[in-house]
Amino acid sequence: MFYGGRAACLLPIILVLCLTRNNCMLPVAEAIWLTIPSSGTKCVSEEIQSNVVVLADYYVIDEHNPDHIPTISARVTSPFGNNLHHNENATHGQFAFTTSESGNYIACFWKDGSHKQHSELTLGVDWKIGIAAKDWDSAAKKEKIEGVELILRRLQGTVEAIRGNLIYLKDREADMREVSEITNARVAWFSIISLGVCIAVTVLQIWYLKRYFVKKKLI
Amino acid sequence: MEKIWGKTWALMGLLLLNSVFNVSSLSVTVNDVECVYEYVIYEGDTISGNFVVVDHDIFWGSDHPGIDFTVTSPGGNTVHSLKGTSGDKFEFKAPRSGMYKFCFHNPYSTPESVSFYIHIGHIPTEHDLAKDEHLDPINVKIAELREALESVTAEQKYLKARDTRHRHTNESTRKRVIGYAVGEYILLTLVSTLQVIYIRHLFSKSVAYNRV
Numbered sequence: 001m002f003y004g005g006r007a008a009c010l011l012p013i014i015l016v017l018c019l020t021r022n023n024c025m026l027p028v029a030e031a032i033w034l035t036i037p038s039s040g041t042k043c044v045s046e047e048i049q050s051n052v053v054v055l056a057d058y059y060v061i062d063e064h065n066p067d068h069i070p071t072i073s074a075r076v077t078s079p080f081g082n083n084l085h086h087n088e089n090a091t092h093g094q095f096a097f098t099t100s101e102s103g104n105y106i107a108c109f110w111k112d113g114s115h116k117q118h119s120e121l122t123l124g125v126d127w128k129i130g131i132a133a134k135d136w137d138s139a140a141k142k143e144k145i146e147g148v149e150l151i152l153r154r155l156q157g158t159v160e161a162i163r164g165n166l167i168y169l170k171d172r173e174a175d176m177r178e179v180s181e182i183t184n185a186r187v188a189w190f191s192i193i194s195l196g197v198c199i200a201v202t203v204l205q206i207w208y209l210k211r212y213f214v215k216k217k218l219i
Numbered sequence: 220m221e222k223i224w225g226k227t228w229a230l231m232g233l234l235l236l237n238s239v240f241n242v243s244s245l246s247v248t249v250n251d252v253e254c255v256y257e258y259v260i261y262e263g264d265t266i267s268g269n270f271v272v273v274d275h276d277i278f279w280g281s282d283h284p285g286i287d288f289t290v291t292s293p294g295g296n297t298v299h300s301l302k303g304t305s306g307d308k309f310e311f312k313a314p315r316s317g318m319y320k321f322c323f324h325n326p327y328s329t330p331e332s333v334s335f336y337i338h339i340g341h342i343p344t345e346h347d348l349a350k351d352e353h354l355d356p357i358n359v360k361i362a363e364l365r366e367a368l369e370s371v372t373a374e375q376k377y378l379k380a381r382d383t384r385h386r387h388t389n390e391s392t393r394k395r396v397i398g399y400a401v402g403e404y405i406l407l408t409l410v411s412t413l414q415v416i417y418i419r420h421l422f423s424k425s426v427a428y429n430r431v
Contacts, residue, residue: 031257032245032255032256032257032337033255033256033257033258033318034247034255034256035254042247043247043248044245044246044247045245045246045247045332046244046245046246046334047246047334047379047383122256127245148357148361151361152361155361155364155365155368158365158368158369158372159368161372162368162371162372162375165372165375165379166375168379169375169378169379169382172379172382172386173382176382176385176386176389179386179389179390179393180389182393183389183392183393183396186393186396186397186400187396190396190397190400193400193404194400194403194404194407197404197407197408198407201407201408201411202411204411205411205414205415208415209415209418212419212422213422216422218422
């Protein structure tokens with residue numbers, strides 16, 4: 001009901017902006033909305049391989065008081081702990097980087113301490129990686145292509161990204177298969193060694209006790 | 220004349236380029252309930268996606284009990300729901316336009332990390348073709364092609380998330396094999412040493428048992 005009311009306000013504006021003969025520049029429909037709790041942080045992460053372009057945009061949405069939008073802070077960390085982006089006291093922000101290492105990239109958002117309201121904030125995040133982050137407008141201008149050719153060029157880019165993803169998945173599967181096979185060999189070896197340890201310890205015990213009893217003149 | 224055609228194609232192209240809305244696959248940590256919202260512009264759009272529970276350390280059971288997934292329409296009705304699953308795909312037609320809520324509910328106390336991907340695809344229908352005289356039937360075919368490619372990409376993201384989960388299980392197995400094997404050897408040696416010491420103690424002079 002809450003979001004229904006909000007959507008009812010936004011819908012005519014969005015429809016007008018999107019269905020006119022001009023560019024649809026409104027980023028709302030391309031993003032997901034998250035809620036930031038009144039205390040604590042909200043983090044989103046993604047596992048990204050190296051050498052991938054990441055482009056993200058975040059903005060606070062608050063319709064209750066559009067004149068006084070609450071501010072948030074954001075931080076983006078790489079898998080090795082490097083701080084890629086840090087922003088405080090902002091209602092919107094943007095960050096872009098090319099990944100240098102593969103791993104889990106985390107973006108965390110939290111409310112600024114200046115707002116003591118116990119309401120939850122809505123944050124819109126537009127997170128694009130790889131081919132989705134490519135700037136087609138400038139590429140189209142540079143190569144002077146437009147219309148259907150541009151669309152087909154974009155689809156070709158998507159197909160190439162699909163092929164790249166397949167190769168990546170295949171490599172990961174190969175790595176995992178190696179780990180599985182090593183684990184399999186280790187299970188066999190460790191079980192045999194466990195049996196050997198058991199027998200060796202038994203033999204040592206018996207030898208030691210026999211020596212001990214002989215020394216004590218019991219046998 | 221050429222210029223007008225070029226401009227028309229460009230405008231159609233731009234209109235089409237913005238008629239597909241998608242999001243990269245993100246992971247959130249679900250402690251209790253985590254909700255993600257996404258706006259659907261056109262009624263009848265296909266909402267498709269997938270989610271996989273990635274991070275879990277199951278000790279005794281062989282499978283995660285699962286999390287619940289619900290999709291709520293802007294009117295408050297539950298459009299789609301999945302219970303007790305550790306990852307699945309979903310696809311349905313949006314009954315109306317508006318803000319849709321996608322919620323993950325974790326009934327257990329351990330926080331889980333869920334990797335999800337939501338895609339909203341729009342294909343122009345005959346109604347749109349009739350309404351907008353600049354829209355050509357070729358745009359419908361291009362939109363269908365684009366949707367097909369998006370579904371392949373979505374499938375790949377799902378496979379990647381499941382592969383990550385499998386890799387976690389593999390790593391856990393590898394660590395357990397080494398850890399438990401070495402622990403077993405040490406424990407065995409310790410227990411047998413304790414046995415010997417105890418037997419020695421039984422036969423020692425302080426206990427009035429030995430006969431010399």
